[in-house]
């Protein structure tokens with residue numbers, strides 16, 4: 001199954017939940033999650049980024065260790081593979097560091113995260129770690 005992700009609406013959420021913090025133009029965000037696989041998606045033309053893997057605190061613009069150990073803040077052992085990811089990052093949300101305004105983004109946190117067999121335009125950092 002192929003899913004297409006295009007998030008073009010501004011975030012209309014006005015309550016103080018975690019969705020409020022999601023940047024406008026987010027494709028797929030793996031925030032602090034472990035052992036997830038994101039594959040066979042079309043992630044196209046999102047304003048801020050395509051698929052991002054990030055630490056909970058970094059992703060929420062908070063200092064390292066922001067949860068005081070309440071959760072594992074790092075993303076670990078996530079696999080991003082066989083996706084088509086193009087045209088993302090052209091109008092980045094001011095909440096997002098411009099270096100992450102790419103198709104495939106990683107803040108370099110966590111261990112065991114890898115990327116392979118994606119068709120994409122831009123990435124940060126480059127090259128991203130492969131799975132083998």
Ligand SMILES: [Ca+2]
Pocket residue numbers: 032033034072073074075076
């Ligand atoms: Ca985690």
